[in-house]
Amino acid sequence: MAVIVTVEIPGGTQEMYERTNERITSASWFPPPGLIAHAAGPDGTGGWRVVDFWESEEAFRAFVEQATPIMQETGMPPVMPRVDPLVNVIVK
Numbered sequence: 517m518a519v520i521v522t523v524e525i526p527g528g529t530q531e532m533y534e535r536t537n538e539r540i541t542s543a544s545w546f547p548p549p550g551l552i553a554h555a556a557g558p559d560g561t562g563g564w565r566v567v568d569f570w571e572s573e574e575a576f577r578a579f580v581e582q583a584t585p586i587m588q589e590t591g592m593p594p595v596m597p598r599v600d601p602l603v604n605v606i607v608k
């Protein structure tokens with residue numbers, strides 16, 4: 517089942533996100549299997565929000581295993597993702 521993954525990063529910054537994203541997107545395994553779409557931006561409270569669409573929760577978890585060392589190296593704080601069922605995605 518496809519899923520929406522929402523990650524709230526309290527105190528996260530655009531610089532922190534861009535540094536981490538650059539490392540992840542330049543990894544030899546990127547793009548990870550199962551990734552449908554990715555979006556990120558400020559959350560309106562001084563933090564950062566990431567919203568991903570994945571073909572399955574298992575695909576997302578496999579990505580997390582690969583990405584965790586990079587996130588730790590770039591100073592990304594530990595987060596608890598919210599995973600919800602995905603019904604539809606429209607990409608223009």
